[in-house]
Amino acid sequence: MIEVKQTRGITLNDGKKTSLHLESATWAAIDYIAACEGRKWTRWASEVLEANPAATNYSSVIRAAVVDYLLSRQLEADQAMHTQVLDEDHEIVGSEYYRLDDEALQSELDAARITHRDSSFNGFEVIAGYRGIPGDPPAPFLCIRSALRGDLHAFIVQTDQEAVQ
Numbered sequence: 001m002i003e004v005k006q007t008r009g010i011t012l013n014d015g016k017k018t019s020l021h022l023e024s025a026t027w028a029a030i031d032y033i034a035a036c037e038g039r040k041w042t043r044w045a046s047e048v049l050e051a052n053p054a055a056t057n058y059s060s061v062i063r064a065a066v067v068d069y070l071l072s073r074q075l076e077a078d079q080a081m082h083t084q085v086l087d088e089d090h091e092i093v094g095s096e097y098y099r100l101d102d103e104a105l106q107s108e109l110d111a112a113r114i115t116h117r118d119s120s121f122n123g124f125e126v127i128a129g130y131r132g133i134p135g136d137p138p139a140p141f142l143c144i145r146s147a148l149r150g151d152l153h154a155f156i157v158q159t160d161q162e163a164v165q
Contacts, residue, residue, distance in 0.1 A: 011046075026066060
């Protein structure tokens with residue numbers, strides 16, 4: 001694939017002017033990062049370059065900062081995706097629930113016996129059924145499946161301990 005490069009000019013915090021010659025995907029990521037942080041891309045890029053005063057290749061520094069930012073966001077999402085413990089036990093939810101990404105949820109649903117689906121809501125779907133982990137008795141579950149691409153889904157499953165209470 002041929003990558004299209006774009007050039008944008010920037011005035012650094014010390015008043016120097018320079019150009020950054022980057023791939024369009026990198027520019028899209030820079031614009032995304034700046035928007036997430038509520039500022040203009042020029043300010044974000046200036047701060048990155050200012051934090052690396054010995055840098056001779058500004059484009060490489062910017063690319064590395066983009067990768068660092070996106071990887072740290074992904075790590076945060078991966079860590080948040082696991083078990084969420086409630087402050088106090090709840091009669092229906094129990095003491096915890098899971099936040100699953102699309103792949104993990106699909107794996108759960110592929111092994112489950114689904115007894116009900118309700119897609120009549122805007123933005124989410126309710127799925128109920130029985131979890132099908134081999135070797136374990138079926139456990140009732142309720143899933144709130146987000147319709148937003150890349151969003152996490154809530155997966156609530158009753159454990160044997162909760163069923164006894």
